[in-house]
Amino acid sequence: MSGVYALDGYVDTAEHGDGVTLLGGWVRLPEAGLPSARLRLTTPGGVSQDWPLTRLLARRDLPAEGEVPAGRGFQLLVRGLPDWTEGALAVVHAGGEILLHPPAVNPAPFRPRGHLDGADGKEAWGWLVHAPGTEAVIEMEGMGRLPVRCDIHRADLPFDDGSPLPAFGFHLHFAGTALANGRGPRRVALRAAGVKLGEVVVEGQAAIAGAPAGAEAGGRANSRITGLLAEAAPLPEPPPAAPPAEPPQLVLHACRAVGGGHLLLAGRVEWTEDGGEPSLRLLPASPAQSLVLFDEPDELAGLAPGRTCRGFLLVAARPGGTEPPMLEWVAGGQAGRQPLPGEAHGPTPDAVLHQAGWGGVFHLLREAAGGGAASALLAPQLGPAGAFTRWLAGVPWLEPADFPRVEAWAAPSGECAMAFTLDPAIGPDTRLTLLALLPEGGRVRPLPMAQSPALTSETMLLAHGLLPQLTELPAPPFELLMEMRHAGEAQWFRVSPRSLPAPLLLAALHRHAALPEGPELGETLAWLHDLLAAREESFAAMLIGAPPPLPAARPLLLALHGLDDAEAVRLLAMAAPAIEARADAVLLLGPREFTEPGLEIFLPRGRIAAHGGAGLAALRGPLRRGLDPAGGLLILDMLELAAALEREEAFQPRLPLSALPLLEQIATVAGLPDAADAVARLAAATGAGLPPPGFGAQDSAAARLVATHLHGFWRGLAPLFQPEAADG
Amino acid sequence: MAEAPIAVCIIAHAHPAFTKGGGEMAAFREFTTLRAAGHRAILVAAAEMGPAVPGGRLLRHGPDEHLYDPYGMTEDRLFWSDLAAREALLALLVAQPVQVFHIHHLWRVGLDLVAALMEARPDARFVLTLHEMLAICAHHGQMIRTRGRELCHASAPALCANCFPERTPRHFALRRATWLTLLNRFDGAIYPSDFLRRRFRDWGFAAREETVLENFLGEELAAAPRAPAEPGLGQHFAFFGQPTPFKGLDVLIRGFALALAREPGLFLSLHGCEREEVLRLFPALEAALEAAGPAIFFAGRYDAGDVLGLMRLSGWVVVPSIWWENSPVVIQEARRAGVPLIVSDIGGMAEKVRPGLDGLHFRRGNAPDLARVLLAAAAPGRQEALAASQADSIGREEFLARLLPALAGAAGG
Structure with missing residues (x-):
């Protein structure tokens, strides 16, 4: 089985020219390697140089996956390198060296990058990465130019130059210039090496302390900064005869302190429709924020023609420092700032969310689930689901009457599946976004679902989701919160999925696909194939670990399966003395009606430890109750036991006891919630038992595909249980 | 007759005072014949004695003659469900001053009782007379098909499941393993006919010591x-x-x-x-x-x-x-x-x-x-x-001459 992560690092930026080199990309580096990490460039011309990587920033798009560490991004600007046209990059650290992909990098010419975040009658501010020897200026239309000097460290920027506090920010004061005297509207532009990087139209003296509607400065919308690396491209030239736009307006309904030193801001931005979206942020800039925008149809209906609006919810860390915190917004090519009105302005956080557009709240909850700044809203003092508790309580439960037919399933593998048979009027463009709600010690923990593309037909939608952040199996039962978008409308529901073992969940999916209203077979099989491949990669990454140690001969745990008949219990009664002479503990696996009488045989005798059960949790019993994990495991079917005793064989461990937790996890992903079934499959996969149990009737190509996929887990992961094979 | 008297505890599934089947008659006649020959023979036999009593009932029926009631057994009378009854009977048996336990039938005696007795008395020999084929055949040991009256020539899990469609072949494989696990612990087996011995051999059981010995008809008839x-x-x-x-x-x-x-x-x-x-x-x-x-x-x-x-x-x-x-x-x-x-x-x-x-x-x-x-x-x-x-039935002297080595352990193959 192939691993998910073929790459441990990647170069996505390599530029060289004007005496500087910009190298950017990401690397998956163990936590222990961070302090010593250095970026090394080696060229065929003999250059080999390395630089410390002190700003390796987490990338939300490259989360840790089980043992695989999270990806971290870098953007390093170095000076003084001789010209080079080809090279290889690697990250070296105390624990080794990680070669970055591609193996040969050809640098593009260096181009400056930066952004003019804003300007008013007194000052302009923004950031800039450029070659020191090239010209970098603020141009004031008709008024002259001011050289830009970057001297502000901005924690929200990913760029690094090897210094402790890299300074790529600037804040220019116009004192003494004509612009500062407020003579008429002027365009202010940021230009470096002849490239215009940003422009703001300044209409007059700033009215920063004024009403919310006072949007004095405009500017190009930047990306939301929530941990992803952001990079601004040069701004295209504006159309020459564009009429001045009506200024944007900001309405701030609420500004409330929430947990973890964060603020929740809610309100609305109105601007002249330009096809874009507004952006907002707190100043001084917070390293991370969660911003969601949502439609406000009622407000929109009341606006003048050409005007539009969007509601917003913004969560960010409360700005530090001595400067008064401000809210900055950019919309319709213009920007504005507004000081915050205090931290108890407007409704309470739960009321804010209760009153906000549901699409916004849903996606803010997704932000929170993903660990963004919005997770501050999940603070327990605000309710089981934090500030979302009240809103969640109002989300309707999905009823079958809502659609002709709805099915939802969840598996302990952290998967969910849904099948909707849709009204033809709704159509095949329906999009489903899922969020899991996990109960956790009286609280509700939202987790985003990684969704495969849905399979749709004219009247059916099949969706599959997986909890990607799961590190332990089995997952607890969870509810689903979903957004369903179709025909420009959205609906939100909660649903309590029916719990099924993973194989049955997959079977339910393909059996629904085979219904008359489902897609045609070829489409279904292709979809299923991709889904299973993604599933295999996800789970393999979680399950693959270090090979186990060789098992000691003692203590020996005898795991007996096939205890599925009263006659098997009788056999156990007859064989008890022989078992006790050969094993240190026995694990009886099967239905309770048979394991309990089996335990009744061993426990009163008290000669060896006896454990038993039906579910996968039974596999935990021996280790939890003190059996030394260095010992060995022998798995036998009851009939194999009888044959071994008839031959008067000694028992030899075949597997390490320490493998039992992994067995439980694999069974959760690719087996039934049945410990006897799990050990039978493991015995078969490791070549020590009877043929493996099947996965039900394979009465279709889809069923065969699923069965092959599931069997593949056992075959593929079996070497993890066999120290000999792992050593080889 | 052996040189020295032996002490034998005969365990039987029934007592002829209550029923007169071939097995209990054979057990009782062995009991009386051994005693008459100067050996110590103790009979412990099952008998229904009035209403069932939780914990079982043991009764001294005569000198060296004990009765137990089998009410505390499972429906098929092969195991004990009332463990108190089994333990009481076990205590009685363990205490018997004998070198040999000779068991006639496991039905109404209990495989689990015998297994427990074997553990409790590792010093004793255990000999079993297999009067019938209950170990081989779930159809009352008759080896005759349940549907129709066709003879069954050899058991196999699939064939047995054909006779009992509500049970699986695996059930019968487990059943055979259960019986064999116990039977293999016996020191010797006695068969009243060579036909029976061959059936058990064909089934997979070869006792360490095998004796084909016809049942003795008893002193009076002899x-x-x-x-x-x-x-x-x-x-x-x-x-x-x-x-x-x-x-x-x-x-x-x-x-x-x-x-x-x-x-x-x-x-x-x-x-x-x-x-x-x-x-x-x-x-x-x-x-x-x-x-x-x-x-x-x-x-x-x-x-x-x-x-x-x-x-x-x-x-x-x-x-x-x-x-x-x-x-x-x-x-x-x-x-x-x-x-x-x-x-x-x-x-x-x-x-x-x-x-x-x-x-x-x-x-x-x-x-x-x-x-x-x-x-x-x-x-x-x-x-x-x-x-x-026409040949006569086995006589007393011949019976004892072949029984005693089988019990004492000198029967050979």
């Missing part, structure tokens, strides 16, 4: 003189036994009716059953019985002590069983009585009756063939000739 056959009884046939579906009474009556039609002087007496009982079991026989008229006589129940005398009132004893009959007591009694036999040609019957010496064989379940053999038997001089060559 002591009875073997009188010469009464003249003129060659056309007089008799049946001794219960009217069960497997005893072949229907075959006998049909065959006899056919023979009677050819030879009007024939006569058949049926001992141990009444006409109504037979018709309840085989309603279709009414016409044959009507046709036979007074040539068939229902003699009703008889006392076991009278059996030799009753047999001698007939020229032939017919054993028409359609099942294997592991080692029928009736055959031993007829040989003791000196009355030749006509038997089905299968199992213990075929083994115990040498054709042309002890009697005649007919094809099992085949009424016309039985009619043919009855007519041949009725021929003048035939009965007298076979009566003269």
Whole structure:
């Protein structure tokens, strides 16, 4: 089985020219390697140089996956390198060296990058990465130019130059210039090496302390900064005869302190429709924020023609420092700032969310689930689901009457599946976004679902989701919160999925696909194939670990399966003395009606430890109750036991006891919630038992595909249980 | 007889004071014969003694004779569900001052009881007499198919599941493993017939020590003189036994009716059953019985002590069983009585009756063939000739001479 992560690092930026080199990309580096990490460039011309990587920033798009560490991004600007046209990059650290992909990098010419975040009658501010020897200026239309000097460290920027506090920010004061005297509207532009990087139209003296509607400065919308690396491209030239736009307006309904030193801001931005979206942020800039925008149809209906609006919810860390915190917004090519009105302005956080557009709240909850700044809203003092508790309580439960037919399933593998048979009027463009709600010690923990593309037909939608952040199996039962978008409308529901073992969940999916209203077979099989491949990669990454140690001969745990008949219990009664002479503990696996009488045989005798059960949790019993994990495991079917005793064989461990937790996890992903079934499959996969149990009737190509996929887990992961094979 | 007396605890599934099946009779006769021969024999036998008592009931029935009630056993009487009852019985058995435990039947004794006794008395020898094939066959050990009356020649999980569709082949494989796991722990096995021994071997059980030893009929019958056959009884046939579906009474009556039609002087007496009982079991026989008229006589129940005398009132004893009959007591009694036999040609019957010496064989379940053999038997001089060559049943001395080594451990293979 192939691993998910073929790459441990990647170069996505390599530029060289004007005496500087910009190298950017990401690397998956163990936590222990961070302090010593250095970026090394080696060229065929003999250059080999390395630089410390002190700003390796987490990338939300490259989360840790089980043992695989999270990806971290870098953007390093170095000076003084001789010209080079080809090279290889690697990250070296105390624990080794990680070669970055591609193996040969050809640098593009260096181009400056930066952004003019804003300007008013007194000052302009923004950031800039450029070659020191090239010209970098603020141009004031008709008024002259001011050289830009970057001297502000901005924690929200990913760029690094090897210094402790890299300074790529600037804040220019116009004192003494004509612009500062407020003579008429002027365009202010940021230009470096002849490239215009940003422009703001300044209409007059700033009215920063004024009403919310006072949007004095405009500017190009930047990306939301929530941990992803952001990079601004040069701004295209504006159309020459564009009429001045009506200024944007900001309405701030609420500004409330929430947990973890964060603020929740809610309100609305109105601007002249330009096809874009507004952006907002707190100043001084917070390293991370969660911003969601949502439609406000009622407000929109009341606006003048050409005007539009969007509601917003913004969560960010409360700005530090001595400067008064401000809210900055950019919309319709213009920007504005507004000081915050205090931290108890407007409704309470739960009321804010209760009153906000549901699409916004849903996606803010997704932000929170993903660990963004919005997770501050999940603070327990605000309710089981934090500030979302009240809103969640109002989300309707999905009823079958809502659609002709709805099915939802969840598996302990952290998967969910849904099948909707849709009204033809709704159509095949329906999009489903899922969020899991996990109960956790009286609280509700939202987790985003990684969704495969849905399979749709004219009247059916099949969706599959997986909890990607799961590190332990089995997952607890969870509810689903979903957004369903179709025909420009959205609906939100909660649903309590029916719990099924993973194989049955997959079977339910393909059996629904085979219904008359489902897609045609070829489409279904292709979809299923991709889904299973993604599933295999996800789970393999979680399950693959270090090979186990060789098992000691003692203590020996005898795991007996096939205890599925009263006659098997009788056999156990007859064989008890022989078992006790050969094993240190026995694990009886099967239905309770048979394991309990089996335990009744061993426990009163008290000669060896006896454990038993039906579910996968039974596999935990021996280790939890003190059996030394260095010992060995022998798995036998009851009939194999009888044959071994008839031959008067000694028992030899075949597997390490320490493998039992992994067995439980694999069974959760690719087996039934049945410990006897799990050990039978493991015995078969490791070549020590009877043929493996099947996965039900394979009465279709889809069923065969699923069965092959599931069997593949056992075959593929079996070497993890066999120290000999792992050593080889 | 062994040089030194031995002490044996005989465990039996029943006591002849209550029921008179072949197994309990054999166990009891062993008990009395050993005692009479100067050995210490203790009998512990199952018997229903009034209402069930939780925890079981043990009763001293006589000197070295104990009874236990089997109410605390599972429905199939192979294991104990009332562990208190089992423990009480176990305590009694463990305390017996014997070197050998000789068990007749595991039914109504309990595989788990014997396993526990083996653990508790590792110093003792354990010998089992396998009177029947319950270990091999879930159909009362008869090895006859449940649907129809077809004989079963060898057990196999798939075949057994065919007889019991509600159970799986795996169930029967486990059942066999259960029995074998216990049987393999016995020091020796005694078979009343070589037929039984072969069946167990074919099934997969080869005891460490095997002895084929016919059941002893007991002191009283053994002591009875073997009188010469009464003249003129060659056309007089008799049946001794219960009217069960497997005893072949229907075959006998049909065959006899056919023979009677050819030879009007024939006569058949049926001992141990009444006409109504037979018709309840085989309603279709009414016409044959009507046709036979007074040539068939229902003699009703008889006392076991009278059996030799009753047999001698007939020229032939017919054993028409359609099942294997592991080692029928009736055959031993007829040989003791000196009355030749006509038997089905299968199992213990075929083994115990040498054709042309002890009697005649007919094809099992085949009424016309039985009619043919009855007519041949009725021929003048035939009965007298076979009566003269017929072997007697095993005597007391021979029985003890072979039993004691089997118990004490010198039986060899």
